[in-house]
Amino acid sequence: MTWLSYLLPITIYRKETSRGSLIEVREMWGERKLDMNGYPQSNRGYRRLWTKVLKRANAQDLPPQATGLILGLGGGDTVKILGSDYTVTVVELEAEVVGVAREYFGIKSSPTRSIIIQDAKDFVARNHTKYDLVIVDVYDGDGIPLFVRGQKFLKDICRASKPTGKVIINYASHSFKERDFTQFEKKLKQIFPQVELIKIGGHTLYTGAVSRRG
Secondary structure: OOHHHHOOOEEEEEEEOOOOOEEEEEEEOOEEEEEEOOEEEEOHHHHHHHHHHHHHOOOOOOOOOEEEEEEOOOOOHHHHHHHHHEEEEEEEOOHHHHHHHHHHHOOOOEOOEEEEEOOHHHHHHHOOOOEEEEEEOOOEOOEOOHHHHOHHHHHHHHHOEEEEEEEEEEOOOOOOOHHHHHHHHHHHHHHOOEEEEEEEOOEEEEEEEOOOOO
8 A cells, every 4th residue: 555545546456247237346545446337336435335344234242153155246335344253155247346455455265265367246145055144236337227126136045144134235325216215125025024124324225024023
């Protein structure tokens, strides 16, 4: 990290992926940030956001050696927050994002962390593993893929959760209107026995519990 980043933003990586997404890594105020198509995907603010979300969802109050599934890697903010307390599987569509996360943000595979390059919807459709925590954080810039709001995908991630498991879905976009959130919450309530809305700053997330604890 160079001291020049305290004076002006420095772009240290810029590339268009094979799928046409523009990835940029910048250094600003002594911090590395990841943007995709001009929208932030990883930075200090996002790490604070996810720390609060995971705390609100009691996601860090799970049994020892808990298992997690993270759909969408970005700069690996959620991976870092969960740390070594979880055995984590990360699914990321863009191979270039995995390379950037590895080289610029220190996110590497390990005995407790596997990174798979695959479409999230295809992975969960074929998945037979049950997880304590499923995080859905798939974006292409500011856009959320249409499949995230589909019933099949939501049923698949519900099926991927243990009976006491929890799902957290990052569901926010500058283009969304109030009805988008209302309709999505209605779909969630058709699938998950418990649904909670989490609003932090300008971000909207939902948690879905597969069954009530206790």
